[in-house]
Amino acid sequence: MTRQNFSIEHKKPWLDEPNAAKLYFDLNNVTFSHSACNKGAARKPTRKAEIDHGNYVNYIDKKCSCDSCIEAWNAYKRSRYTPELRRAKYDRAGT
Numbered sequence: 006m007t008r009q010n011f012s013i014e015h016k017k018p019w020l021d022e023p024n025a026a027k028l029y030f031d032l033n034n035v036t037f038s039h040s041a042c043n044k045g046a047a048r049k050p051t052r053k054a055e056i057d058h059g060n061y062v063n064y065i066d067k068k069c070s071c072d073s074c075i076e077a078w079n080a081y082k083r084s085r086y087t088p089e090l091r092r093a094k095y096d097r098a099g100t
Contacts, residue, residue: 012040 016036019028028034056063059073061081 010040012038012042014038014042 014036015028016034017028019025019034022028056067056069058069058071059077061074061077063069064074064078
């Protein structure tokens with residue numbers, strides 16, 4: 006174990022415990038580990054973030070496929086469409 010891959014880890018998780026401060030500062034609850042091992046045991050978020058439906062960004066970034074997000078995406082694409090751009094694309098690509 007080197008300083009670059011060294012990590013301090015709590016034996017018993019202290020987060021969301023009623024006596025969290027005691028567990029966090031208890032030296033008997035601390036051990037040493039490799040960083041890679043400690044990262045693997047990290048808690049992952051379990052709930053999805055709330056999104057505001059009806060926004061085209063949700064369709065792209067958050068992969069929301071509800072009707073209002075799809076309609077917002079279609080409206081966004083229609084607002085950016087012009088016959089001149091379509092003609093230029095056709096001249097460039099032939100399709």
